[in-house]
Amino acid sequence: MIHFRESLRKFEDMHREAIGYINLNPIQRGGILTPEARKALIEFADGYSIYDLSPGLEVDEIPLIKEFISEHLPKFLGADLVRITLGAREGIFNIMHSITKPGDTIIVDGNRHYTTITAAERANLRVIEVPNSGAPEYRINVEDYEVLIKEHKPAMIILTYPDGNYGNLPDAKKLGEISKEYGVPYLVNGAYAVGRMPISMKEFGADFIIGSGHKSMASSGTIGVLGMDKKWKKIMLRKSEKYQRKEVEFLGCELRGTAIATLMASFPTVLERVKKWDKEVKKARYFSRELEKLGLRQLGEKPHNHDLLFFEAPIFYEISKRHKKGRFFLYKELKKRGIIGIKPGLTKNFKLSTYQLNKDELKKIIDAFVEIADL
Amino acid sequence: MIHFRESLRKFEDMHREAIGYINLNPIQRGGILTPEARKALIEFADGYSIYDLSPGLEVDEIPLIKEFISEHLPKFLGADLVRITLGAREGIFNIMHSITKPGDTIIVDGNRHYTTITAAERANLRVIEVPNSGAPEYRINVEDYEVLIKEHKPAMIILTYPDGNYGNLPDAKKLGEISKEYGVPYLVNGAYAVGRMPISMKEFGADFIIGSGHKSMASSGTIGVLGMDKKWKKIMLRKSEKYQRKEVEFLGCELRGTAIATLMASFPTVLERVKKWDKEVKKARYFSRELEKLGLRQLGEKPHNHDLLFFEAPIFYEISKRHKKGRFFLYKELKKRGIIGIKPGLTKNFKLSTYQLNKDELKKIIDAFVEIADL
Numbered sequence: 001m002i003h004f005r006e007s008l009r010k011f012e013d014m015h016r017e018a019i020g021y022i023n024l025n026p027i028q029r030g031g032i033l034t035p036e037a038r039k040a041l042i043e044f045a046d047g048y049s050i051y052d053l054s055p056g057l058e059v060d061e062i063p064l065i066k067e068f069i070s071e072h073l074p075k076f077l078g079a080d081l082v083r084i085t086l087g088a089r090e091g092i093f094n095i096m097h098s099i100t101k102p103g104d105t106i107i108v109d110g111n112r113h114y115t116t117i118t119a120a121e122r123a124n125l126r127v128i129e130v131p132n133s134g135a136p137e138y139r140i141n142v143e144d145y146e147v148l149i150k151e152h153k154p155a156m157i158i159l160t161y162p163d164g165n166y167g168n169l170p171d172a173k174k175l176g177e178i179s180k181e182y183g184v185p186y187l188v189n190g191a192y193a194v195g196r197m198p199i200s201m202k203e204f205g206a207d208f209i210i211g212s213g214h215k216s217m218a219s220s221g222t223i224g225v226l227g228m229d230k231k232w233k234k235i236m237l238r239k240s241e242k243y244q245r246k247e248v249e250f251l252g253c254e255l256r257g258t259a260i261a262t263l264m265a266s267f268p269t270v271l272e273r274v275k276k277w278d279k280e281v282k283k284a285r286y287f288s289r290e291l292e293k294l295g296l297r298q299l300g301e302k303p304h305n306h307d308l309l310f311f312e313a314p315i316f317y318e319i320s321k322r323h324k325k326g327r328f329f330l331y332k333e334l335k336k337r338g339i340i341g342i343k344p345g346l347t348k349n350f351k352l353s354t355y356q357l358n359k360d361e362l363k364k365i366i367d368a369f370v371e372i373a374d375l
Numbered sequence: 376m377i378h379f380r381e382s383l384r385k386f387e388d389m390h391r392e393a394i395g396y397i398n399l400n401p402i403q404r405g406g407i408l409t410p411e412a413r414k415a416l417i418e419f420a421d422g423y424s425i426y427d428l429s430p431g432l433e434v435d436e437i438p439l440i441k442e443f444i445s446e447h448l449p450k451f452l453g454a455d456l457v458r459i460t461l462g463a464r465e466g467i468f469n470i471m472h473s474i475t476k477p478g479d480t481i482i483v484d485g486n487r488h489y490t491t492i493t494a495a496e497r498a499n500l501r502v503i504e505v506p507n508s509g510a511p512e513y514r515i516n517v518e519d520y521e522v523l524i525k526e527h528k529p530a531m532i533i534l535t536y537p538d539g540n541y542g543n544l545p546d547a548k549k550l551g552e553i554s555k556e557y558g559v560p561y562l563v564n565g566a567y568a569v570g571r572m573p574i575s576m577k578e579f580g581a582d583f584i585i586g587s588g589h590k591s592m593a594s595s596g597t598i599g600v601l602g603m604d605k606k607w608k609k610i611m612l613r614k615s616e617k618y619q620r621k622e623v624e625f626l627g628c629e630l631r632g633t634a635i636a637t638l639m640a641s642f643p644t645v646l647e648r649v650k651k652w653d654k655e656v657k658k659a660r661y662f663s664r665e666l667e668k669l670g671l672r673q674l675g676e677k678p679h680n681h682d683l684l685f686f687e688a689p690i691f692y693e694i695s696k697r698h699k700k701g702r703f704f705l706y707k708e709l710k711k712r713g714i715i716g717i718k719p720g721l722t723k724n725f726k727l728s729t730y731q732l733n734k735d736e737l738k739k740i741i742d743a744f745v746e747i748a749d750l
Contacts, residue, residue, distance in 0.1 A: 008642065014415055032422070037420075038420060043390060047589030049403060064389065072383070115626055118623055118626045215422060246493050248496045251464045251497060344430055
């Protein structure tokens, strides 16, 4: 018999756009839950119910969680030690806050996510950017880090692998060699790699790797993974003076909800799907070719090596000038055809992802673009 | 046709202890989802699908979310401005990191949660604790802050309202007057208050208030709310130099998943339930009296003002010495009777919460304790 104000009823019945549609949104394609994760989500729905997995234990002492974090994730990331974070950006901040001092300089790639910058600002760091090569490929040449390292003596360097705009995969291994040569700590931001494709921190010669559960590991989130070389253990995992089990940088423990339950439940599937990465690359290339036949132009590396695709579409821009829906025509026309995920209002340039779409779905999308290009 | 190693199958089929049992775990009673939140959880299960609430907008621009954060939450907390955090502890760190400098001193109550300490350590602060009154009530006398404020000139003071051990509610309003007198920023940690009972930052004369979605606001979490006086806007909500809409201390935006969807969907119910707080206090007092009749002793304030209850139970300790299950007997005997949530292995002292339990459930629990005391 709860009588609340009618104006609040809307919060009780919120809905997603178009469930059942094909969703091309790059930030969503890697976060779709597996059936097992959906079950886990419902099982551990209530706040703090993850404790019921092993009554009486601290969350990070629960055997299943402990095994997951101390055995499976390190192997998966090619790291010595892994911690769960509240997201990729929070993991980046954890590292900056632990290994740098306010006023230090760091060097990052010009294709970095905006949160690399906000994390650096929060840690009071000065940021130098390695510019990309500009249109049409916007490549990061990792050798460009070297001269900047010599000049600025950075406290750390960061590489985004791949970046979220063009889906470019720079030479992370080469940068590992450079980082070793100059003794600079090296972080790979793999928010769009970890969980999608095979990736190994050790093979890159990196000190740290970051991944995103909700972006690429089929978790409901908000959650990230932070892998590190064991030489950083003392600094990154420094303990509280008062609570000797508690790690200060992680405020004791950051895994507390449905995010870890869904991350774990999806993990066996994720482990298998990264093995089929070559098929994802083939699909992305095929899709890119088909769209280019319509007069679109794929920017970023070509041939492309990732499911994140950026297109320039002058023909859609032209149509938008005469279509009654204006610049929203592309969004509306796609939606009419059961497809969402391209940002409403965009026509000239847009991003999408083909990740985990099957042949029939790809064909349906391509057919839709063909029809729309003909409007 | 996924063939993963058999050893990983366990991650795909994880289960909670005893669904359907009465759960007395204090960290869980306020986080049980409402039916509306369960629907929202399933609707927004996939990673980053919260974006589908209003396609094309940034999460914090989505009208429903914006209205929730800028209108309803401030009213609910008695604050001028509210931000979503990744949890209560993260909110405490956000404040410390923004308004103090490394090396500063802060004063906190001796009943504070351990994460107040880890957050302070992460922010490199020196912590002075106001001791409680000791057994049996463990009260915090807020007047004790005054002499310490004079002595240490703290950068901020924190009061835990209530604490998570004894469920004591110190005189937060009086401390507000003291904080004003000495011009010290004042944070109320209401992780066990916000969402359970009426509470107002302004009435307390506080600068900040923190709440926990998964502990007390019927959200699946991990999520917290941070309310503040508008005079802190410039510091707490300082913007990125490069991304002028993005708030640095919150790394751009911290609301990204099922946690916010369930928090919003439960909110209308939460708003109503806090109005019935007097009934919760009555139930807690009744329960305390009934258990004391068996020879248990409730520690903390008496008569008690909160659903968090701490008991000393020498009679159970005595039974544990001769029971074949040893110190696990209480846990096992309660479970046999459909009740969980008291930490396995504890008999001498334990915490529980009566929050949102109905008369029949309370009677069932009391009857179970009566039977067990008779073993």
